[in-house]
Amino acid sequence: MEVSEPNAPPPKAGANFVQIEDVSLRYGDSSSGTLAIEGATLSIADGEFIAVVGPSGCGKSSLLKLVSGLHPPAEGVVRVGGKMVDRPIDICGIAFQNSTLLPWRTTLENVLLPLEIVQPYASNFRKNKAEYEARARELLAAVSLAGFEDRYPWELSGGMQQRASLCRALIHKPKLLLLDEPFGALDAFTREDLWTILQDLCIRERPTVILVTHELREAVFLADTVYVVSPRPGKILRREEVPYARPRTYEMTFESDFVDLVHSLRESIQRN
Numbered sequence: 001m002e003v004s005e006p007n008a009p010p011p012k013a014g015a016n017f018v019q020i021e022d023v024s025l026r027y028g029d030s031s032s033g034t035l036a037i038e039g040a041t042l043s044i045a046d047g048e049f050i051a052v053v054g055p056s057g058c059g060k061s062s063l064l065k066l067v068s069g070l071h072p073p074a075e076g077v078v079r080v081g082g083k084m085v086d087r088p089i090d091i092c093g094i095a096f097q098n099s100t101l102l103p104w105r106t107t108l109e110n111v112l113l114p115l116e117i118v119q120p121y122a123s124n125f126r127k128n129k130a131e132y133e134a135r136a137r138e139l140l141a142a143v144s145l146a147g148f149e150d151r152y153p154w155e156l157s158g159g160m161q162q163r164a165s166l167c168r169a170l171i172h173k174p175k176l177l178l179l180d181e182p183f184g185a186l187d188a189f190t191r192e193d194l195w196t197i198l199q200d201l202c203i204r205e206r207p208t209v210i211l212v213t214h215e216l217r218e219a220v221f222l223a224d225t226v227y228v229v230s231p232r233p234g235k236i237l238r239r240e241e242v243p244y245a246r247p248r249t250y251e252m253t254f255e256s257d258f259v260d261l262v263h264s265l266r267e268s269i270q271r272n
């Protein structure tokens with residue numbers, strides 16, 4: 001497999017769904033604040049799945065804050081769907097390391113939550129409740145949670161909670177799915193099961209995805225393109241296209257090309 005030079009610059013942004021153009025992000029003021037990201041440029045095609053990897057504290061989660069509009073750039077421009085992001089956007093679904101399901105709501109009620117909040121669904125929630133519930137049940141069935149709709153989060157295992165949380169992130173058919181270490185708190189077996197489940201969900205729903213992860217095998221298994229970020233302030237050091245067709249299988253992770261790519265990414269991170 002062709003592996004690009006570790007320090008090759010990222011390609012120029014094109015007409016894509018997400019465009020991050022020469023963006024820097026700073027927490028606090030310019031004298032005493034923290035420069036988390038510096039001069040990042042990348043673009044993500046509609047329906048593309050990218051993974052962002054790099055050392056702890058390099059600005060991976062900050063990149064998600066930029067794209068979702070939760071934090072403004074200090075410099076540069078972020079565009080999603082051609083529009084400049086200058087406030088929190090509602091066309092994204094988000095899942096974090098901890099499932100953040102609400103303990104007083106059942107699994108089904110948790111999955112339905114975005115439809116009660118995000119427009120245009122919220123205004124029609126009562127009228128369309130049966131239809132929304134059918135979609136929630138269908139998504140839960142797709143992640144093998146049929147029969148658990150009426151259970152509370154504390155009655156589910158960590159892996160089940162995370163599967164429910166993926167359904168919640170996708171219930172409103174977001175164009176953009178932001179995943180911040182969604183499987184980081186899970187054991188290795190559960191985590192690897194969830195790779196396949198997430199892959200199947202993405203094949204079915206076709207969102208554009210940004211996955212932040214420390215797990216390089218996870219990045220290569222799931223992504224079309226992997227971006228390596230330098231230590232803080234985070235800069236894009238490397239862009240690597242993953243050449244495998246989908247659906248990818250767990251067995252592929254043992255093939256020499258796959259293992260070589262993972263090692264090469266690890267080297268890029270360790271070298272910087």
Ligand SMILES: Nc1ncnc2c1ncn2[C@@H]1O[C@H](COP(=O)(O)OP(=O)(O)OP(=O)(O)O)[C@@H](O)[C@H]1O
Pocket residue numbers: 027028034035036054055056057058059060061062063232
């Ligand atoms: N709200 C904040 N206020 C001030 N500094 C922050 C804030 N959030 C993050 N930082 C700092 O910005 C830098 C980048 O943080 P970020 O969470 O984006 O890194 P990360 O790559 O996601 O880290 P990890 O892999 O450990 O989760 C870190 O030095 C962090 O301490």
